[in-house]
Amino acid sequence: xxxxxxxxxxxxxxxxxxxxxxxxxxxxxxxxxxxxxxxxxxxxxxxxxxxxxxxxxxxxxxxxxxxxxxxxxxxxxxxxxxxxxxxxxxxxxxxxxxxxxxxxxxxxxxxxxxxxxxxxxxxxxxxxxxxxxxxxxxxxxxxxxxxxxxxxxxxxxxxxxxxxxxxxxxxxxxxxxxxxxxxxxxxxxxxxxxxxxxxxxxxxxxxxxxxxxxxxxxxxxxxxxxxxxxxxxxxxxxxxxxxxxxxxxxxxxxxxxxxxxxxxxxxxxxxxxxxxxxxxxxxxxxxxxxxxxxxxxxxxxxxxxxxxxxxxxxxxxxxxxxxxxxxxxxxxxxxxxxxxxxxxxxxxxxxxxxxxxxxxxxxxxxxxxxxxxxxxxxxxxxxxxxxxxxxxxxxxxxxxxxxxxxxxxxxxxxxxxxxxxxxxxxxxxxxxxxxxxxxxxxxxxxxxxxxxxxxxxxxxxxxxxxxxxxxxxxxxxxxxxxxxxxxxxxxxxxxxxxxxxxxxxxxxxxxxxxxxxxxxxxxxxxxxxxxxxxxxxxxxxxxxxxxxxxxxxxxxxxxxxxxxxxxxxxxxxxxxxxxxxxxxxxxxxxxxxxxxxxxxxxxxxxxxxxxxxxxxxxxxxxxxxxxxxxxxxxxxxxxxxxxxxxxxxxxxxxxxxxxxxxxxxxxxxxxxxxxxxxxxxxxxxxxxxxxxxxxxxxxxxxxxxxxxxxxxxxxxxxxxxxxxxxxxxxxxxxxxxxxxxxxxxxxxxxxxxxxxxxxxxxxxxxxxxxxxxxxxxxxxxxxxxx
DNA sequence: GACTCCAACACAT
DNA sequence: TGTTGGAGTC
Ligand SMILES: [Mn+2]
Numbered sequence: 001x002x003x004x005x006x007x008x009x010x011x012x013x014x015x016x017x018x019x020x021x022x023x024x025x026x027x028x029x030x031x032x033x034x035x036x037x038x039x040x041x042x043x044x045x046x047x048x049x050x051x052x053x054x055x056x057x058x059x060x061x062x063x064x065x066x067x068x069x070x071x072x073x074x075x076x077x078x079x080x081x082x083x084x085x086x087x088x089x090x091x092x093x094x095x096x097x098x099x100x101x102x103x104x105x106x107x108x109x110x111x112x113x114x115x116x117x118x119x120x121x122x123x124x125x126x127x128x129x130x131x132x133x134x135x136x137x138x139x140x141x142x143x144x145x146x147x148x149x150x151x152x153x154x155x156x157x158x159x160x161x162x163x164x165x166x167x168x169x170x171x172x173x174x175x176x177x178x179x180x181x182x183x184x185x186x187x188x189x190x191x192x193x194x195x196x197x198x199x200x201x202x203x204x205x206x207x208x209x210x211x212x213x214x215x216x217x218x219x220x221x222x223x224x225x226x227x228x229x230x231x232x233x234x235x236x237x238x239x240x241x242x243x244x245x246x247x248x249x250x251x252x253x254x255x256x257x258x259x260x261x262x263x264x265x266x267x268x269x270x271x272x273x274x275x276x277x278x279x280x281x282x283x284x285x286x287x288x289x290x291x292x293x294x295x296x297x298x299x300x301x302x303x304x305x306x307x308x309x310x311x312x313x314x315x316x317x318x319x320x321x322x323x324x325x326x327x328x329x330x331x332x333x334x335x336x337x338x339x340x341x342x343x344x345x346x347x348x349x350x351x352x353x354x355x356x357x358x359x360x361x362x363x364x365x366x367x368x369x370x371x372x373x374x375x376x377x378x379x380x381x382x383x384x385x386x387x388x389x390x391x392x393x394x395x396x397x398x399x400x401x402x403x404x405x406x407x408x409x410x411x412x413x414x415x416x417x418x419x420x421x422x423x424x425x426x427x428x429x430x431x432x433x434x435x436x437x438x439x440x441x442x443x444x445x446x447x448x449x450x451x452x453x454x455x456x457x458x459x460x461x462x463x464x465x466x467x468x469x470x471x472x473x474x475x476x477x478x479x480x481x482x483x484x485x486x487x488x489x490x491x492x493x494x495x496x497x498x499x500x501x502x503x504x505x506x507x508x509x510x511x512x513x514x515x516x517x518x519x520x521x522x523x524x525x526x527x528x529x530x531x532x533x534x535x536x537x538x539x540x541x542x543x544x545x546x547x548x549x550x551x552x553x554x555x556x557x558x559x560x561x562x563x564x565x566x567x568x569x570x571x572x573x574x575x576x577x578x579x580x581x582x583x584x585x586x587x588x589x590x591x592x593x594x595x596x597x598x599x600x601x602x603x604x605x606x607x608x609x610x611x612x613x614x615x616x617x618x619x620x621x622x623x624x625x626x627x628x629x630x631x632x633x634x635x636x637x638x639x640x641x642x643x644x645x646x647x648x649x650x651x652x653x654x655x656x657x658x659x660x661x662x663x664x665x666x667x668x669x670x671x672x673x674x675x676x677x678x679x680x681x682x683x684x685x686x687x688x689x690x691x692x693x694x695x696x697x698x699x700x701x702x703x704x705x706x707x708x709x710x711x712x713x714x715x716x717x718x719x720x721x722x723x724x725x726x727x728x729x730x731x732x733x734x735x736x737x738x739x740x741x742x743x744x745x746x747x748x749x750x751x752x753x754x755x756x757x758x759x760x761x762x763x764x765x766x767x768x769x770x771x772x773x774x775x776x777x778x779x780x781x782x783x784x785x786x
Numbered sequence: 787g788a789c790t791c792c793a794a795c796a797c798a799t
Numbered sequence: 800t801g802t803t804g805g806a807g808t809c
Contacts, residue, residue, distance in 0.1 A: 002800060005790095033797095033800075040798040058798075120797090170797095170800050185801090208788095236808080238790050264809080788809090795803075 002172040003223045005239040007184065009209045010175075013200035014184075019191045022166065023070040027183065028158045030151050030169035031077045031144070034059035035125040035133060044112070046129075047103055047119035053345040055125075056132045060347075063142055065188055074164050075137055075144035077130045078151045079325065079332035083312050084230040084281050096122040127331045128341040134328040135340075139347035145290055146328050149314040152177050153285035153298045160298070161291060168193065176223040176282050177298070178216055202430035209243050212432040219430070220282055221252050230278035236265045276304070277312050286314035288326035294319035 007014070038055030045052040066073045103118035130146075137144045147154030156177035158164045166181035167174055174182045175196065183193035201219065204211045211219060225242035227233030233242075237259075245255040252275060259265050268274070280301075289296040295316050301309065310316075317325065324330045329338050 004801085007801075030800095036800075037797050040796095043798090054798095172801085233790095236790065240789060790806105790808075792806085793804095796801085 001227075001229050003176060003226060003228055003239065005226070006172040006175065006223065007196075009206050009239055009243075010196055010204060012206040013204050014194045014196050016192050017183075017195045019066065019069040019071060019186075019193065022183075025165040026072040026074055026143075026163065027066065028074045028076050028155045028164040028167045029063075029066075030155060030167070030171060030174075031059070031075045031130060031133060032125060032151060033168075033170050034062055035130060039123050039125060039129075040120060043120040043123050044103075044107075044116050046123045047100060048107075051342045051344060053132055053136075053342060055129065056136050056345070056347070059133050060136050060140070062186070062188055063137070063140070065191065069191065073142055073168075074158060075133070075142060076151045076154050076158065077127075077134070077144065077146040077328070077332075079147040079149045079154075080314075081333070082149045082230075082281065082285070082314055084277065096124070098122075126341075127333060128339055131328060131338050131340065132342055132345060135345065136347035144328070145288060145326050146332055148286055148288050148295055148317060148322060148325055148332065150285060153281075154287045155179065157287040157289065157296075157298050161289070163290065166195075173223075173229065173282075176220050176228070178220075178282075199431075202432050204430075208240060210247070211243075211430050214430045215428045218246055218250070220279060221255075222246050224275055224278050224282070225252065225255065228278060228282075230281045231274050234259065234265055234267055234271065277309065280309050280313050284309070284313045286316065288322055290326065293323050293326075295322045 035055055038058030039046060041058050042052045042054035044050075045054070063073050063075070099118040099122035103115040103122065106112075106115035106118065134144060134146075145154060145158070152169075152171060152173045155164075155167045155169065155174060156179050159167060159179050159181070166183060167179050168183045168186050170184055172184075175198070178198075180198040182196050184196065186193040201211045201214065214222075222239070222242045224231055225233060225237055225246065226239040227237070237245075242255075245258060246252075249255045249258050252272065256267060256272060260267055283299045284297040284301045284305075286295045287298050288294070295314075297313065321330070321335065325332050325335070330336065331338055
């Protein structure tokens, strides 16, 4: 959903920019957007179960477009459902099958175009489809990561730790997650995008919406109040009124009080409590940190943290599992080994990859992942030393590519560590626009005829090449990423044909962190902590072939070069702000209102700690000041009657059914597997229905996994230590996490293929462990709601 | 009139 | 996921 109305409200600070303006930067990409659009290319094929990878081509085309503009994409995939998301999955699934049936019926009558209309509505992006994209990314050495939960939070994390300079998405939520630079509506044809910079928030003035002087917390509050994915809004409250109320009353508590006293709208019971949880999802959702190679909170939780919260923002996972998940080797929803639904699709490898010795088990090291996983030296904590990671970090056949990506991340980490300068003075509030608004060069047509020329004709001969490859290669016994030597040769041939040269030079990162309003207008800032970026040296295409699709070939074998070159500036001179707080010059301190008034225990929370804990934590320190007069005590009594709704029961009921649905899903899964095991083949024909799943799925549809001879069983789990929070005044309670208790001994690896579906990671021996993890996860993912 | 809510639609070629 | 237009509400 996102925050409806947010983008229009921010129109006044939205600027359409040409991609070339981001040259030299690394931009995180919300993969779902491209995959979702790509699906339109081949909806019919997907719905009818035909193998296709057109949706990957669509996405890769954009990847190459970015690279063409000297932007390094860092692709981020969605993970499993967050407990916070309610599973509306059932009726959706029903609708999908309807559409599928209708589509097939029409197709049978030859009405293919009408059929397609329905097909489109029944196809959805699955993790397995995402994996096809990942295969292509690996082949072209593009950094990527799979989020344990929502891509939103993952994207925000990458920006926060400085691995990327900005984010490409369509989801307005990203702004609520605290992202600084977000690019919406990227258009491949014009090579433009609509850029919203957080530093401009202070100058928002669209239709009565104003954010000057607001903190991130206030902004987030506005978004949540107006209704978000984690919490529907109070009836009648939209973005505008949320904004207005918040402007007047400053804190959520007071806003609620005002609403209650007004008496026209009914506030759900425990709304404030739910609000706090929703807030936590935005602030502290769990993400995978490529640097630490484990799950971390987006923002470190501080006070007001308990186990409920800790699970609500996404249960922790064992680091070894988290890593596999983050790198795409697990289905993030089921935690089962990723399944390759289209093994015949082998993305063209543009360059033989440099592999160190540890990596050189390609073609046969089926169990290497598992070996590494469970082996003696496997799961370990990444310390500050990038070396340990380098020697140890291999994930099976993913081989060179991924280790490259990982190494890149670690290089970034090192730089980041070394370069971490003094924390700049930052205001926590959105600055009011000052001085003359910077004249922004928009759509600065990149120097060139070249850009235009290269954009237009996109030849699709790639497909042919790939097709040839498919025909040639034997994929029966090895996973796709394990490239046969033969392919490497083909690749080299291609390289000779297309050989393009790319400069190895270091490209100066641009300062990406804004400190004041001026920064965004002038991205390049002499005297900044980072060296003034000379406008990137553009890759030249010596060939007459201007097609940027061929660009990728240009990467030299020592592919680390380009990666380093694209190190985001933020890695170098800044340490990430705590809560993504931004960062402009100080604006007038918002006044603090003393909370006096009716007892709204129902809407607030019986256990509320303090009436003025409103602007939580350390983030917003407000100086006491006079402000709109708080409600008078004598109005107090009325408040009790204002609560007309009692959603508690409804909610419980909903939870019950949700739990049931999930449980049913699991039962089906395992039941089907059991049956399948007997038969020998467990995967039903990949009908469209079985292949379709929304990304918010809570229920695991049957027929999506390989038959696994495992069963669910209860298991204990161990508490693990909590990430130390530097500013946590009190120690956090220990957190539960997925832990393998039994020593696992890897057996001889054996590939597994059924119905053309190949398991990428073979974990036969660890079924129990995985099953336990899943059981745990299932519990986590469907907890009782507050 | 301002705002919220909802249903329908676009998204690729 | 966003956008649009129209209905409904205050
Ligand atoms: Mn979202």
